[in-house]
Amino acid sequence: MSYLVDKNGYYGQFGGAFIPEMLHPNVEELKENYLQIIEAREFQEEFAQLLRDYVGRPTPLYFAHRLSEHHNAKIYLKREDLCHTGAHKVNNTIGQIILAKKLGKNKVIAETGAGQHGVATATVCALMGMECVVYMGKIDMERQRPNVERMRILGATVVPATSGSQTLKDATNEAMRHWISNPLDTHYIIGSVVGPHPYPDMVARFQSVISEEMKLQLKAATGNEEPNYVIACVGGGSNAAGAFYHYLDAEEVKLVAVEAAGKGINSGESAATCVLGKAGVLHGSKTLLMQTEDGQVIEPYSISAGLDYPGIGPMHAHLFETGRVKFENATDEEAMLAGIELSRLEGIIPAIESAHALAALSKISFKPDDVVVVNLSGRGDKDLETYIRWGKY
Numbered sequence: 001m002s003y004l005v006d007k008n009g010y011y012g013q014f015g016g017a018f019i020p021e022m023l024h025p026n027v028e029e030l031k032e033n034y035l036q037i038i039e040a041r042e043f044q045e046e047f048a049q050l051l052r053d054y055v056g057r058p059t060p061l062y063f064a065h066r067l068s069e070h071h072n073a074k075i076y077l078k079r080e081d082l083c084h085t086g087a088h089k090v091n092n093t094i095g096q097i098i099l100a101k102k103l104g105k106n107k108v109i110a111e112t113g114a115g116q117h118g119v120a121t122a123t124v125c126a127l128m129g130m131e132c133v134v135y136m137g138k139i140d141m142e143r144q145r146p147n148v149e150r151m152r153i154l155g156a157t158v159v160p161a162t163s164g165s166q167t168l169k170d171a172t173n174e175a176m177r178h179w180i181s182n183p184l185d186t187h188y189i190i191g192s193v194v195g196p197h198p199y200p201d202m203v204a205r206f207q208s209v210i211s212e213e214m215k216l217q218l219k220a221a222t223g224n225e226e227p228n229y230v231i232a233c234v235g236g237g238s239n240a241a242g243a244f245y246h247y248l249d250a251e252e253v254k255l256v257a258v259e260a261a262g263k264g265i266n267s268g269e270s271a272a273t274c275v276l277g278k279a280g281v282l283h284g285s286k287t288l289l290m291q292t293e294d295g296q297v298i299e300p301y302s303i304s305a306g307l308d309y310p311g312i313g314p315m316h317a318h319l320f321e322t323g324r325v326k327f328e329n330a331t332d333e334e335a336m337l338a339g340i341e342l343s344r345l346e347g348i349i350p351a352i353e354s355a356h357a358l359a360a361l362s363k364i365s366f367k368p369d370d371v372v373v374v375n376l377s378g379r380g381d382k383d384l385e386t387y388i389r390w391g392k393y
């Protein structure tokens with residue numbers, strides 16, 4: 001499949017593994033082993049069983065009657081919000097924890113920004129009885145108290161990153177340092193389709209269960225496994241990668257990725273990487289990222305903590321460059337309104353990340369017979385405070 005990673009770890013000009021020398025043995029071990037491990041029948045059986053009995057898969061593909069009427073198209077929601085822990089992230093952490101076990105590791109580290117990936121990691125470590133250390137910027141820990149406590153309840157140690165801006169990138173640096181010092185017994189779980197090869201490919205494979213199920217469910221519902229559109233929000237890009245994966249070569253399926261425009265593309269407070277970004281190296285891979293003239297990473301902004309990332313995964317940079325995926329963006333305001341719209345029309349309060357994908361429904365002119373799937377990446381429980389502070393409902 002031409003849009004997937006090549007044997008050197010690249011998607012077109014993007015990808016690769018730009019890592020410090022000291023990290024080579026760790027990443028090399030993963031690169032040498034990941035495909036063989038995850039393609040083995042034993043792995044596949046354990047993965048499928050946990051996705052079914054623990055995560056609650058397959059997640060429903062729900063025909064949203066009133067939302068369809070409102071937008072004059074046939075709109076289906078892929079209900080990742082119904083996964084255990086409330087979002088798609090657990091699909092990946094389940095895959096990586098089984099992989100860690102097969103690699104003979106008994107400790108796991110992760111970094112987290114808003115805390116969602118940290119919670120998904122702490123969850124699977126509890127499940128497997130593995131020691132779990134999550135690095136989190138000190139400022140993020142103060143902003144995301146409930147997720148910090150969730151991780152602690154699950155038995156994880158949350159370590160504050162106190163250097164630099166005390167946010168995600170500093171937590172990433174600390175996690176890398178930890179991994180360099182503990183290469184033998186520790187696996188590093190990355191939470192999106194980002195990082196050095198083979199992480200983007202590995203995470204995309206674990207999330208691809210989303211489009212695998214979609215094809216079967218659409219076939220049963222409409223007689224055709226291919227919709228006219230698949231729409232997903234993009235932070236790093238893992239839920240979108242999963243929702244697009246099995247449709248990448250079906251060129252007649254229009255794929256739409258939605259980035260967070262924050263307070264507006266030109267406001268200086270945004271996370272719309274494809275519009276504002278340039279090629280560079282971020283978190284170990286060559287990709288598009290928001291940077292200043294002299295290459296300093298620009299601090300991103302979005303009302304949604306999960307979309308507030310200065311880059312996108314290398315696969316998405318390639319999908320953008322080739323035009324295979326159309327990139328839209330939605331402002332804070334547009335996303336919040338779309339979140340309220342779904343709540344009122346369907347009785348589903350979406351995560352604010354997912355609300356960005358929903359906001360794209362108003363930006364596309366559909367034909368009445370168009371079949372549209374929106375990947376509802378997560379539920380809104382974690383965002384209640386933000387809905388309340390915004391207040392317009």
Ligand SMILES: *Cc1c(COP(=O)(O)O)cnc(C)c1O
Nearest residue numbers: 192235236237238239306353378
């Ligand atoms: C983390 C998160 C995202 C963004 O991450 P991707 O890797 O881009 O999918 C989107 N939706 C929800 C609910 C999240 O928790």
